[in-house]
Amino acid sequence: MRDVVRDVVRDVVRDGPPVVGDGAPACDEVSGVTRMPPHLAVRSAVRQGVSVAVATGLYGVSFGALSVAAGIGVLPTMVLSLLMFSGGSQFAVVGIVGAGGSPFAAVATAALLGARNALYGAVVTPILRVHGPRRIAAAHLTIDESTAVATGQPDAPTGGRASRTGFWVTGVGVFVLWNALTLLGALAGNAMGDPRRWGLDAAAAAAFLALVWPRLAPRSAQVVAAIAVVVSVALIPVVPAGVPVLAAAASAVVVGLVAGPKGASA
Amino acid sequence: MTGAVLWGTVLAASVACLALKVAGHLIPEHWLADPRVSRVTSLVTVALLASLVVVQTLGEGQGLAVDARLPALAVAAIALALRAPFVVVVILAAAAAAGLRALGWG
Numbered sequence: 001m002r003d004v005v006r007d008v009v010r011d012v013v014r015d016g017p018p019v020v021g022d023g024a025p026a027c028d029e030v031s032g033v034t035r036m037p038p039h040l041a042v043r044s045a046v047r048q049g050v051s052v053a054v055a056t057g058l059y060g061v062s063f064g065a066l067s068v069a070a071g072i073g074v075l076p077t078m079v080l081s082l083l084m085f086s087g088g089s090q091f092a093v094v095g096i097v098g099a100g101g102s103p104f105a106a107v108a109t110a111a112l113l114g115a116r117n118a119l120y121g122a123v124v125t126p127i128l129r130v131h132g133p134r135r136i137a138a139a140h141l142t143i144d145e146s147t148a149v150a151t152g153q154p155d156a157p158t159g160g161r162a163s164r165t166g167f168w169v170t171g172v173g174v175f176v177l178w179n180a181l182t183l184l185g186a187l188a189g190n191a192m193g194d195p196r197r198w199g200l201d202a203a204a205a206a207a208f209l210a211l212v213w214p215r216l217a218p219r220s221a222q223v224v225a226a227i228a229v230v231v232s233v234a235l236i237p238v239v240p241a242g243v244p245v246l247a248a249a250a251s252a253v254v255v256g257l258v259a260g261p262k263g264a265s266a
Numbered sequence: 267m268t269g270a271v272l273w274g275t276v277l278a279a280s281v282a283c284l285a286l287k288v289a290g291h292l293i294p295e296h297w298l299a300d301p302r303v304s305r306v307t308s309l310v311t312v313a314l315l316a317s318l319v320v321v322q323t324l325g326e327g328q329g330l331a332v333d334a335r336l337p338a339l340a341v342a343a344i345a346l347a348l349r350a351p352f353v354v355v356v357i358l359a360a361a362a363a364a365g366l367r368a369l370g371w372g
Contacts, residue, residue, distance in 0.1 A: 059352045062353065079276055080276055099321060110282065111282040114286045115286055122293075122299075135292075139287040139292075140287060142287050198360060199360035199365075199367070202359045203363075206342035207352075208322055209339060209343060210352050215311065228314075228317045232320035236324065237330060244321060245317040245321060248313040248317035253310060
């Protein structure tokens with residue numbers, strides 16, 4: 001199950017927003033799968049959403065503990081999980097604040113990492129078809145996991161019930177568990193004392209590695225990651241904390257614009 | 267960071283991320299349909315995360331340091347290659363670093 005989701009996330013990440021509800025080949029391709037009776041498809045989407053929510057929610061514990069260890073209090077830590085609600089951006093704020101980076105670097109990095117959620121929004125809007133306050137709720141719940149489960153359902157091209165159910169179950173499930181377990185981790189982290197003794201600094205590095213890992217399949221991503229590593233190692237000793245991360249992002253923009261679609265499809 | 271600056275950072279970053287999510291639901295779809303937009307966005311995500319791995323593994327104030335974090339990251343990479351779940355990867359890395367430090371290294 002997890003592997004299915006991981007592959008879906010990878011596809012969303014690799015290919016960008018699929019053209020939902022358009023493009024006959026995609027519809028033909030899934031028509032064999034949509035023969036599953038609708039109620040079974042919905043039940044399968046619920047199961048998938050719940051398992052993703054549990055797996056994702058669990059690492060809210062590590063976020064809470066790391067955030068407190070970085071000197072961000074329990075209350076600001078909860079604001080990050082409740083209001084920002086995007087794992088990569090949250091870990092980035094914690095990493096940069098913990099390293100003594102500037103507020104500008106922390107905000108800019110969080111926003112740049114959050115930019116992909118805007119792309120996901122464009123993907124799930126035609127599936128969800130909601131308006132008013134529910135649209136704001138849908139926007140807030142638009143993250144890697146909810147997008148992956150929604151677009152991974154066989155009826156996603158037509159915005160069917162299984163894909164809508166998958167989105168909401170995953171989004172709400174991750175939101176509830178992520179916040180509950182962030183609180184647990186923050187309270188536990190507060191009681192743990194020196195974070196280095198528990199290896200929490202290494203846990204933060206591992207968290208970023210786990211976040212980037214499924215995105216490294218395309219050749220262009222591997223090249224960009226290698227450049228980012230070199231740029232970061234070179235700049236850390238000479239520029240203020242947080243700046244190496246932004247410089248790495250700038251290098252990716254250059255590669256993305258120069259390399260062209262050929263590089264991206266490798 | 268003082269309390270006020272920290273709160274300002276947390277709130278500004280949170281509002282920026284939320285605004286981006288809302289924008290994705292409101293702006294016309296074709297604005298984001300340009301393949302360059304999705305390509306650059308996904309590559310920027312990769313670069314930011316890869317850079318954060320380096321900063322978190324080797325950064326020590328305004329400098330580089332090799333300590334227990336580097337072998338712990340190798341443990342995390344092996345766990346990821348074996349398709350371990352996120353939370354297991356994080357716990358194994360923490361345990362590796364904590365263990366090495368308990369032995370007096372890094």
